[in-house]
Amino acid sequence: MVEHERTGPVDFFTWRFSRLAMILPAVIVTIMSYEVFKRYVMEEPTLWVNEASLWMGGFVYLFSGLYAMQQRSHIRIVILYDIVPRNVRRVFDTIGVICIVIFCAAVIYGGFGEAWAKMMRWEKFGTAWDPPIPATMKPAILLTLLFVTLQAISNLIYDWNRDPVAHDATDEVDFDIEEIRRAQAKIDADLAAKKNRPAPKG
Template identity: 50%
Template sequence: MQQDAENLKSGTLIEWLVPLAFIVCAAWVTWHMPAFILDWGVYTEQLDEQFTRLDVTPNLPVVMGEHIDIIDILALLGLPVFAILGVMTVRRAAMEFEDWRKMDRLAVFVGRVTMMLIVLLTSVMLYEVIVRYVFESPTLWANELSLWLAGFVFLCSGLYAMQQRSHIRIFLIYDMFPRTMQRVCDVISTSLIALFAFFLIYGGYGEAFAKFNRWETFGTAFDPPIPATLKPMVLFVVALVATQAIINLISDWNAEPVIHSAADDIDQDEIDRLKKSVGADEGGDLDVAGGAVQSTKTGQE
Protein backbone atom coordinates (compact mmCIF):
# COMPACT_ATOMS: atom_id res chain seq x y z
CA MET A 1 0.00 0.00 0.00
CA GLN A 2 2.88 2.36 0.78
CA GLN A 3 4.35 1.67 -2.65
CA ASP A 4 0.97 2.42 -4.25
CA ALA A 5 0.84 5.71 -2.36
CA GLU A 6 4.26 6.64 -3.68
CA ASN A 7 3.21 5.72 -7.20
CA LEU A 8 0.48 8.35 -7.00
CA LYS A 9 3.16 11.05 -7.13
CA SER A 10 3.49 11.02 -10.87
CA GLY A 11 4.46 13.68 -13.37
CA THR A 12 8.16 14.08 -12.54
CA LEU A 13 10.41 15.64 -15.15
CA ILE A 14 12.09 12.38 -16.14
CA GLU A 15 8.69 10.84 -16.90
CA TRP A 16 8.20 13.40 -19.66
CA LEU A 17 11.78 13.80 -20.88
CA VAL A 18 12.28 10.07 -21.47
CA PRO A 19 9.17 9.66 -23.69
CA LEU A 20 10.19 12.80 -25.57
CA ALA A 21 13.71 11.43 -26.10
CA PHE A 22 12.20 8.15 -27.27
CA ILE A 23 10.03 10.02 -29.78
CA VAL A 24 13.05 11.96 -31.08
CA CYS A 25 15.01 8.75 -31.63
CA ALA A 26 12.02 7.03 -33.22
CA ALA A 27 11.43 10.00 -35.52
CA TRP A 28 15.05 10.04 -36.66
CA VAL A 29 15.18 6.29 -37.25
CA THR A 30 11.86 6.38 -39.09
CA TRP A 31 12.89 9.26 -41.37
CA HIS A 32 16.24 7.59 -42.12
CA MET A 33 14.83 4.06 -42.35
CA PRO A 34 15.69 3.87 -46.08
CA ALA A 35 19.36 3.87 -45.03
CA PHE A 36 18.84 0.76 -42.89
CA ILE A 37 16.77 -0.95 -45.59
CA LEU A 38 19.39 -0.23 -48.25
CA ASP A 39 22.27 -1.56 -46.14
CA TRP A 40 20.51 -4.36 -44.27
CA GLY A 41 17.67 -5.23 -46.61
CA VAL A 42 16.95 -5.03 -50.31
CA TYR A 43 18.69 -2.42 -52.44
CA THR A 44 16.68 -0.59 -55.10
CA GLU A 45 17.59 2.47 -57.11
CA GLN A 46 14.23 4.08 -56.29
CA LEU A 47 14.84 3.72 -52.57
CA ASP A 48 18.38 5.02 -52.98
CA GLU A 49 17.09 8.13 -54.75
CA GLN A 50 14.46 8.57 -52.07
CA PHE A 51 17.06 8.37 -49.30
CA THR A 52 19.25 10.92 -51.10
CA ARG A 53 16.30 13.29 -51.13
CA LEU A 54 15.36 12.69 -47.47
CA ASP A 55 18.81 12.50 -45.88
CA VAL A 56 19.01 15.17 -43.16
CA THR A 57 22.78 14.82 -42.64
CA PRO A 58 24.25 14.10 -46.09
CA ASN A 59 27.69 15.47 -45.17
CA LEU A 60 28.34 13.17 -42.22
CA PRO A 61 30.74 10.29 -42.87
CA VAL A 62 29.26 6.82 -43.20
CA VAL A 63 30.22 4.50 -40.33
CA MET A 64 28.36 1.34 -41.37
CA GLY A 65 27.45 -0.01 -44.76
CA GLU A 66 27.09 2.63 -47.45
CA HIS A 67 24.38 4.88 -46.00
CA ILE A 68 24.27 4.69 -42.18
CA ASP A 69 26.02 7.51 -40.32
CA ILE A 70 26.84 7.99 -36.63
CA ILE A 71 23.57 9.78 -35.78
CA ASP A 72 21.59 6.92 -37.32
CA ILE A 73 23.43 4.45 -35.08
CA LEU A 74 22.98 6.58 -31.96
CA ALA A 75 19.26 7.04 -32.65
CA LEU A 76 18.82 3.32 -33.24
CA LEU A 77 20.62 2.48 -30.00
CA GLY A 78 18.63 5.15 -28.18
CA LEU A 79 15.33 3.44 -28.94
CA PRO A 80 15.78 0.42 -26.62
CA VAL A 81 17.71 2.49 -24.07
CA PHE A 82 14.98 5.10 -23.63
CA ALA A 83 12.25 2.46 -23.87
CA ILE A 84 13.77 0.46 -20.99
CA LEU A 85 14.44 3.62 -18.99
CA GLY A 86 10.88 4.80 -19.57
CA VAL A 87 9.37 1.48 -18.52
CA MET A 88 11.48 1.49 -15.36
CA THR A 89 10.68 5.07 -14.34
CA VAL A 90 7.00 5.34 -15.27
CA ARG A 91 4.63 5.63 -12.32
CA ARG A 92 0.88 5.49 -11.95
CA ALA A 93 -0.92 8.81 -11.83
CA ALA A 94 -3.68 9.48 -9.32
CA MET A 95 -6.49 9.13 -11.86
CA GLU A 96 -5.21 5.94 -13.48
CA PHE A 97 -6.24 2.33 -12.88
CA GLU A 98 -5.15 1.29 -9.40
CA ASP A 99 -4.37 -2.42 -9.68
CA TRP A 100 -1.40 -2.51 -12.02
CA ARG A 101 1.65 -4.74 -12.08
CA LYS A 102 5.16 -4.60 -13.48
CA MET A 103 3.82 -6.16 -16.68
CA ASP A 104 1.62 -3.07 -17.13
CA ARG A 105 4.56 -0.68 -17.22
CA LEU A 106 5.05 -1.00 -20.97
CA ALA A 107 1.46 -0.02 -21.71
CA VAL A 108 1.64 2.90 -19.29
CA PHE A 109 4.89 4.09 -20.88
CA VAL A 110 3.26 3.87 -24.31
CA GLY A 111 0.49 6.00 -22.83
CA ARG A 112 3.04 8.63 -21.83
CA VAL A 113 4.52 8.56 -25.34
CA THR A 114 1.02 9.00 -26.74
CA MET A 115 0.44 12.03 -24.52
CA MET A 116 3.64 13.62 -25.83
CA LEU A 117 2.55 12.85 -29.40
CA ILE A 118 -0.69 14.72 -28.74
CA VAL A 119 1.33 17.73 -27.57
CA LEU A 120 3.46 17.57 -30.73
CA LEU A 121 0.38 17.14 -32.91
CA THR A 122 -1.25 20.17 -31.34
CA SER A 123 1.94 22.19 -31.79
CA VAL A 124 2.13 21.30 -35.48
CA MET A 125 -1.48 22.30 -36.05
CA LEU A 126 -1.05 25.54 -34.10
CA TYR A 127 2.09 26.39 -36.08
CA GLU A 128 0.26 25.78 -39.36
CA VAL A 129 -2.64 28.02 -38.33
CA ILE A 130 -0.26 30.85 -37.41
CA VAL A 131 1.87 30.73 -40.55
CA ARG A 132 -1.14 30.22 -42.80
CA TYR A 133 -3.50 32.90 -41.49
CA VAL A 134 -1.11 35.37 -39.90
CA PHE A 135 1.91 35.26 -42.21
CA GLU A 136 0.06 33.85 -45.26
CA SER A 137 2.83 31.30 -45.80
CA PRO A 138 1.35 27.81 -45.39
CA THR A 139 3.62 24.80 -45.12
CA LEU A 140 3.72 21.74 -47.36
CA TRP A 141 4.22 19.30 -44.49
CA ALA A 142 1.89 20.24 -41.62
CA ASN A 143 -1.23 18.49 -42.93
CA GLU A 144 0.49 15.19 -43.72
CA LEU A 145 2.52 15.30 -40.51
CA SER A 146 -0.68 15.86 -38.53
CA LEU A 147 -2.28 12.83 -40.20
CA TRP A 148 0.84 10.80 -39.52
CA LEU A 149 0.99 11.71 -35.84
CA ALA A 150 -2.75 11.25 -35.42
CA GLY A 151 -2.44 7.72 -36.78
CA PHE A 152 0.19 6.85 -34.19
CA VAL A 153 -1.88 8.48 -31.44
CA PHE A 154 -4.95 6.46 -32.45
CA LEU A 155 -3.02 3.19 -32.42
CA CYS A 156 -0.98 3.71 -29.26
CA SER A 157 -3.93 5.02 -27.26
CA GLY A 158 -5.69 1.69 -27.86
CA LEU A 159 -3.02 -0.16 -25.90
CA TYR A 160 -3.20 2.37 -23.07
CA ALA A 161 -7.00 2.17 -23.02
CA MET A 162 -6.83 -1.62 -22.75
CA GLN A 163 -4.46 -1.44 -19.77
CA GLN A 164 -6.65 1.18 -18.08
CA ARG A 165 -9.84 -0.86 -18.71
CA SER A 166 -11.30 2.28 -20.28
CA HIS A 167 -12.35 0.72 -23.58
CA ILE A 168 -16.06 0.46 -24.35
CA ARG A 169 -17.71 -2.37 -22.44
CA ILE A 170 -21.38 -3.23 -21.89
CA PHE A 171 -22.00 -4.38 -18.31
CA LEU A 172 -25.79 -4.72 -18.32
CA ILE A 173 -25.78 -8.52 -18.37
CA TYR A 174 -22.23 -8.98 -17.07
CA ASP A 175 -23.07 -7.42 -13.68
CA MET A 176 -25.98 -9.83 -13.22
CA PHE A 177 -23.71 -12.89 -13.37
CA PRO A 178 -21.94 -14.44 -10.37
CA ARG A 179 -18.18 -14.08 -10.28
CA THR A 180 -17.63 -17.54 -11.80
CA MET A 181 -19.69 -16.69 -14.87
CA GLN A 182 -17.96 -13.32 -15.10
CA ARG A 183 -14.63 -15.14 -15.33
CA VAL A 184 -16.04 -17.29 -18.13
CA CYS A 185 -17.10 -14.13 -19.99
CA ASP A 186 -13.65 -12.64 -19.45
CA VAL A 187 -11.99 -15.75 -20.89
CA ILE A 188 -14.29 -15.70 -23.92
CA SER A 189 -13.74 -11.99 -24.62
CA THR A 190 -9.96 -12.29 -24.19
CA SER A 191 -9.89 -15.34 -26.47
CA LEU A 192 -11.79 -13.44 -29.14
CA ILE A 193 -9.33 -10.54 -28.91
CA ALA A 194 -6.37 -12.92 -29.24
CA LEU A 195 -8.05 -14.74 -32.14
CA PHE A 196 -8.73 -11.44 -33.92
CA ALA A 197 -5.11 -10.37 -33.44
CA PHE A 198 -3.82 -13.68 -34.78
CA PHE A 199 -5.86 -13.59 -38.00
CA LEU A 200 -5.19 -9.89 -38.55
CA ILE A 201 -1.44 -10.44 -38.26
CA TYR A 202 -1.60 -13.63 -40.32
CA GLY A 203 -3.57 -11.96 -43.10
CA GLY A 204 -1.84 -8.58 -43.08
CA TYR A 205 1.79 -9.52 -42.57
CA GLY A 206 2.60 -9.92 -46.27
CA GLU A 207 1.18 -6.54 -47.27
CA ALA A 208 2.72 -4.78 -44.27
CA PHE A 209 6.15 -6.27 -45.00
CA ALA A 210 5.92 -5.30 -48.68
CA LYS A 211 4.98 -1.68 -47.86
CA PHE A 212 7.78 -1.47 -45.31
CA ASN A 213 10.39 -3.11 -47.53
CA ARG A 214 9.82 -0.69 -50.40
CA TRP A 215 9.21 2.17 -47.93
CA GLU A 216 5.94 3.21 -49.53
CA THR A 217 5.18 6.92 -49.20
CA PHE A 218 2.02 9.00 -49.20
CA GLY A 219 2.49 10.50 -52.65
CA THR A 220 2.19 14.17 -51.70
CA ALA A 221 4.57 17.13 -51.78
CA PHE A 222 5.87 16.28 -48.30
CA ASP A 223 5.58 12.57 -49.16
CA PRO A 224 5.88 11.00 -45.70
CA PRO A 225 6.10 7.19 -45.42
CA ILE A 226 2.66 6.85 -43.83
CA PRO A 227 1.75 3.50 -45.49
CA ALA A 228 5.21 2.05 -44.78
CA THR A 229 4.98 2.86 -41.07
CA LEU A 230 1.32 2.69 -40.06
CA LYS A 231 0.55 -0.65 -41.71
CA PRO A 232 3.21 -2.56 -39.74
CA MET A 233 2.37 -0.48 -36.67
CA VAL A 234 -1.23 -1.69 -36.81
CA LEU A 235 -0.12 -5.30 -36.58
CA PHE A 236 2.44 -4.56 -33.86
CA VAL A 237 -0.01 -2.65 -31.66
CA VAL A 238 -2.78 -5.21 -32.14
CA ALA A 239 -0.36 -7.88 -30.90
CA LEU A 240 0.43 -5.72 -27.87
CA VAL A 241 -3.28 -5.12 -27.21
CA ALA A 242 -3.95 -8.86 -27.28
CA THR A 243 -1.03 -9.45 -24.91
CA GLN A 244 -2.30 -6.72 -22.59
CA ALA A 245 -5.77 -8.29 -22.64
CA ILE A 246 -4.25 -11.56 -21.43
CA ILE A 247 -2.34 -9.67 -18.72
CA ASN A 248 -5.60 -8.01 -17.65
CA LEU A 249 -7.31 -11.39 -17.47
CA ILE A 250 -4.58 -12.75 -15.19
CA SER A 251 -4.50 -9.61 -13.04
CA ASP A 252 -8.28 -9.43 -12.59
CA TRP A 253 -8.86 -13.16 -12.09
CA ASN A 254 -9.14 -12.94 -8.29
CA ALA A 255 -10.61 -9.46 -8.21
CA GLU A 256 -13.85 -8.88 -6.35
CA PRO A 257 -17.02 -8.34 -8.42
CA VAL A 258 -17.57 -4.71 -9.35
CA ILE A 259 -21.05 -3.24 -9.72
CA HIS A 260 -20.91 -0.51 -12.33
CA SER A 261 -22.97 2.67 -12.09
CA ALA A 262 -23.14 6.16 -13.51
CA ALA A 263 -20.65 7.28 -10.86
CA ASP A 264 -17.87 5.33 -12.62
CA ASP A 265 -17.54 8.10 -15.21
CA ILE A 266 -16.79 10.75 -12.56
CA ASP A 267 -13.43 10.79 -10.80
CA GLN A 268 -12.85 11.92 -7.22
CA ASP A 269 -11.49 15.33 -8.23
CA GLU A 270 -14.67 16.04 -10.15
CA ILE A 271 -16.78 14.89 -7.20
CA ASP A 272 -14.88 17.28 -4.92
CA ARG A 273 -15.47 20.14 -7.34
CA LEU A 274 -19.18 19.32 -7.48
CA LYS A 275 -19.36 19.27 -3.68
CA LYS A 276 -17.63 22.62 -3.47
CA SER A 277 -19.86 24.17 -6.12
CA VAL A 278 -23.04 23.26 -4.18
CA GLY A 279 -21.60 24.08 -0.77
CA ALA A 280 -21.39 20.49 0.39
CA ASP A 281 -17.71 20.48 1.28
CA GLU A 282 -18.45 20.59 5.03
CA GLY A 283 -20.01 17.31 6.07
CA GLY A 284 -22.13 16.90 2.97
CA ASP A 285 -22.66 13.63 1.11
CA LEU A 286 -23.00 13.79 -2.67
CA ASP A 287 -25.14 11.17 -4.35
CA VAL A 288 -23.48 11.14 -7.77
CA ALA A 289 -25.85 8.68 -9.37
CA GLY A 290 -28.92 10.56 -8.22
CA GLY A 291 -27.40 14.01 -8.43
CA ALA A 292 -28.56 15.00 -4.94
CA VAL A 293 -26.71 16.32 -1.90
CA GLN A 294 -27.75 15.27 1.57
CA SER A 295 -26.27 17.35 4.36
CA THR A 296 -25.47 15.69 7.66
CA LYS A 297 -26.01 18.99 9.43
CA THR A 298 -29.62 19.06 8.25
CA GLY A 299 -30.19 15.66 9.82
CA GLN A 300 -28.77 16.86 13.12
CA GLU A 301 -30.97 19.93 13.11
Protein backbone atom coordinates (compact mmCIF):
# COMPACT_ATOMS: atom_id res chain seq x y z
CA MET A 1 0.00 0.00 0.00
CA VAL A 2 1.26 3.47 -0.87
CA GLU A 3 0.65 5.83 2.01
CA HIS A 4 -0.99 9.16 1.44
CA GLU A 5 1.41 12.05 1.88
CA ARG A 6 1.43 14.18 5.00
CA THR A 7 -0.40 17.40 4.23
CA GLY A 8 -0.63 19.41 7.42
CA PRO A 9 0.36 19.72 11.09
CA VAL A 10 -2.38 17.31 12.18
CA ASP A 11 -0.89 14.61 9.94
CA PHE A 12 2.36 14.78 11.93
CA PHE A 13 0.57 13.54 15.06
CA THR A 14 -1.59 11.07 13.12
CA TRP A 15 1.49 9.41 11.65
CA ARG A 16 3.03 9.07 15.10
CA PHE A 17 -0.11 7.40 16.43
CA SER A 18 -0.32 5.17 13.35
CA ARG A 19 3.21 3.90 13.88
CA LEU A 20 2.28 2.93 17.42
CA ALA A 21 -0.82 1.16 16.06
CA MET A 22 1.43 -0.82 13.70
CA ILE A 23 3.81 -1.89 16.47
CA LEU A 24 1.27 -2.83 19.13
CA PRO A 25 -0.14 -5.94 17.35
CA ALA A 26 3.36 -7.42 17.35
CA VAL A 27 3.61 -6.68 21.09
CA ILE A 28 0.21 -8.31 21.65
CA VAL A 29 1.26 -11.44 19.75
CA THR A 30 4.49 -11.59 21.74
CA ILE A 31 2.86 -11.38 25.15
CA MET A 32 0.10 -13.82 24.13
CA SER A 33 2.78 -16.31 23.04
CA TYR A 34 4.45 -15.78 26.40
CA GLU A 35 1.13 -16.49 28.11
CA VAL A 36 0.68 -19.72 26.16
CA PHE A 37 4.18 -20.81 27.16
CA LYS A 38 3.65 -19.92 30.81
CA ARG A 39 0.20 -21.50 30.97
CA TYR A 40 0.72 -24.77 29.11
CA VAL A 41 4.44 -25.44 29.48
CA MET A 42 5.31 -23.94 32.86
CA GLU A 43 1.77 -24.33 34.24
CA GLU A 44 2.06 -20.85 35.75
CA PRO A 45 -0.45 -18.61 33.94
CA THR A 46 0.06 -14.87 34.18
CA LEU A 47 -2.40 -12.41 35.70
CA TRP A 48 -1.70 -9.56 33.34
CA VAL A 49 -1.46 -10.75 29.71
CA ASN A 50 -5.19 -10.93 28.93
CA GLU A 51 -5.94 -7.45 30.27
CA ALA A 52 -2.79 -5.98 28.72
CA SER A 53 -3.72 -7.35 25.30
CA LEU A 54 -7.25 -5.92 25.62
CA TRP A 55 -5.80 -2.58 26.69
CA MET A 56 -3.36 -2.37 23.78
CA GLY A 57 -5.96 -3.70 21.34
CA GLY A 58 -8.25 -0.83 22.26
CA PHE A 59 -5.55 1.70 21.42
CA VAL A 60 -4.83 -0.09 18.14
CA TYR A 61 -8.52 0.23 17.23
CA LEU A 62 -8.57 3.95 18.04
CA PHE A 63 -5.30 4.83 16.31
CA SER A 64 -6.18 2.76 13.23
CA GLY A 65 -9.40 4.72 12.75
CA LEU A 66 -7.51 7.99 12.97
CA TYR A 67 -4.93 6.72 10.48
CA ALA A 68 -7.69 5.62 8.10
CA MET A 69 -9.09 9.15 8.23
CA GLN A 70 -5.71 10.63 7.34
CA GLN A 71 -5.26 8.16 4.49
CA ARG A 72 -8.79 8.81 3.12
CA SER A 73 -9.35 5.05 3.24
CA HIS A 74 -12.74 4.78 4.91
CA ILE A 75 -15.48 3.18 2.81
CA ARG A 76 -16.79 5.67 0.24
CA ILE A 77 -19.56 5.42 -2.33
CA VAL A 78 -18.13 7.17 -5.38
CA ILE A 79 -20.69 6.36 -8.10
CA LEU A 80 -22.47 9.70 -7.71
CA TYR A 81 -19.37 11.55 -6.50
CA ASP A 82 -17.39 10.81 -9.67
CA ILE A 83 -20.01 12.02 -12.15
CA VAL A 84 -20.68 15.45 -10.64
CA PRO A 85 -18.61 18.61 -11.29
CA ARG A 86 -15.80 19.67 -8.99
CA ASN A 87 -17.90 22.34 -7.26
CA VAL A 88 -20.56 19.78 -6.35
CA ARG A 89 -17.85 17.45 -5.06
CA ARG A 90 -16.70 20.24 -2.77
CA VAL A 91 -20.25 20.53 -1.46
CA PHE A 92 -20.30 16.77 -0.81
CA ASP A 93 -16.92 16.96 0.94
CA THR A 94 -18.08 19.86 3.10
CA ILE A 95 -21.31 18.10 4.09
CA GLY A 96 -19.32 14.99 4.98
CA VAL A 97 -16.93 16.93 7.20
CA ILE A 98 -19.80 18.80 8.86
CA CYS A 99 -21.44 15.44 9.68
CA ILE A 100 -18.15 14.16 11.15
CA VAL A 101 -17.72 17.31 13.24
CA ILE A 102 -21.29 17.14 14.56
CA PHE A 103 -20.99 13.45 15.43
CA CYS A 104 -17.61 13.80 17.16
CA ALA A 105 -18.72 16.93 19.03
CA ALA A 106 -21.87 15.17 20.23
CA VAL A 107 -19.95 12.12 21.46
CA ILE A 108 -17.31 14.28 23.17
CA TYR A 109 -19.98 16.44 24.81
CA GLY A 110 -22.04 13.44 25.90
CA GLY A 111 -19.10 11.36 27.11
CA PHE A 112 -16.92 14.01 28.74
CA GLY A 113 -18.51 13.81 32.20
CA GLU A 114 -18.17 10.03 32.44
CA ALA A 115 -14.65 10.01 31.02
CA TRP A 116 -13.57 12.76 33.42
CA ALA A 117 -15.08 10.95 36.40
CA LYS A 118 -13.40 7.65 35.49
CA MET A 119 -10.06 9.37 35.07
CA MET A 120 -10.35 11.38 38.31
CA ARG A 121 -11.14 8.32 40.42
CA TRP A 122 -8.67 6.24 38.40
CA GLU A 123 -11.24 3.53 37.77
CA LYS A 124 -9.77 0.08 37.32
CA PHE A 125 -10.84 -3.06 35.48
CA GLY A 126 -11.84 -5.14 38.50
CA THR A 127 -9.67 -8.18 37.82
CA ALA A 128 -6.76 -9.79 39.67
CA TRP A 129 -4.23 -7.55 37.90
CA ASP A 130 -6.74 -4.64 37.97
CA PRO A 131 -5.29 -2.23 35.39
CA PRO A 132 -6.84 1.25 34.94
CA ILE A 133 -8.37 0.44 31.56
CA PRO A 134 -11.60 2.48 32.04
CA ALA A 135 -9.64 5.44 33.42
CA THR A 136 -7.45 5.57 30.33
CA MET A 137 -9.63 4.26 27.49
CA LYS A 138 -12.63 6.55 28.02
CA PRO A 139 -10.56 9.76 27.79
CA ALA A 140 -8.54 8.24 24.92
CA ILE A 141 -11.75 7.70 22.92
CA LEU A 142 -12.72 11.36 23.28
CA LEU A 143 -9.20 12.57 22.54
CA THR A 144 -9.08 10.41 19.41
CA LEU A 145 -12.44 11.81 18.27
CA LEU A 146 -11.01 15.30 18.69
CA PHE A 147 -8.09 14.35 16.44
CA VAL A 148 -10.48 12.73 13.95
CA THR A 149 -12.35 16.05 13.76
CA LEU A 150 -9.14 18.03 13.23
CA GLN A 151 -7.94 15.49 10.67
CA ALA A 152 -11.20 15.67 8.70
CA ILE A 153 -11.00 19.47 8.58
CA SER A 154 -7.32 19.30 7.59
CA ASN A 155 -8.14 16.86 4.78
CA LEU A 156 -10.92 19.14 3.51
CA ILE A 157 -8.61 22.17 3.45
CA TYR A 158 -5.83 20.32 1.67
CA ASP A 159 -8.09 18.54 -0.84
CA TRP A 160 -10.10 21.66 -1.70
CA ASN A 161 -8.01 22.64 -4.73
CA ARG A 162 -6.47 19.24 -5.36
CA ASP A 163 -7.06 17.51 -8.68
CA PRO A 164 -9.96 15.05 -8.33
CA VAL A 165 -9.08 11.39 -8.05
CA ALA A 166 -10.63 9.10 -10.67
CA HIS A 167 -12.12 5.86 -9.39
CA ASP A 168 -12.92 2.65 -11.22
CA ALA A 169 -14.05 -0.85 -10.34
CA THR A 170 -10.50 -2.12 -9.92
CA ASP A 171 -9.98 0.22 -6.93
CA GLU A 172 -12.22 -2.02 -4.86
CA VAL A 173 -10.66 -5.31 -5.97
CA ASP A 174 -7.74 -6.77 -4.09
CA PHE A 175 -5.81 -8.55 -6.82
CA ASP A 176 -3.22 -7.75 -9.47
CA ILE A 177 -4.94 -7.05 -12.79
CA GLU A 178 -1.68 -7.20 -14.76
CA GLU A 179 -0.84 -10.61 -13.30
CA ILE A 180 -4.26 -11.91 -14.36
CA ARG A 181 -3.76 -10.53 -17.87
CA ARG A 182 -0.37 -12.23 -18.15
CA ALA A 183 -1.85 -15.52 -16.95
CA GLN A 184 -4.71 -15.23 -19.46
CA ALA A 185 -2.26 -14.48 -22.29
CA LYS A 186 -0.26 -17.59 -21.37
CA ILE A 187 -3.42 -19.71 -21.37
CA ASP A 188 -4.42 -18.30 -24.78
CA ALA A 189 -0.95 -19.02 -26.17
CA ASP A 190 -1.06 -22.61 -24.86
CA LEU A 191 -4.49 -23.16 -26.44
CA ALA A 192 -3.31 -21.74 -29.76
CA ALA A 193 -0.24 -23.99 -29.68
CA LYS A 194 -2.41 -27.04 -29.06
CA LYS A 195 -4.66 -26.17 -32.02
CA ASN A 196 -1.67 -25.83 -34.36
CA ARG A 197 -0.03 -29.05 -33.15
CA PRO A 198 -0.36 -31.92 -35.70
CA ALA A 199 -2.61 -34.78 -34.69
CA PRO A 200 -0.72 -37.87 -33.44
CA LYS A 201 -0.35 -40.72 -35.96
CA GLY A 202 -2.37 -43.74 -35.07
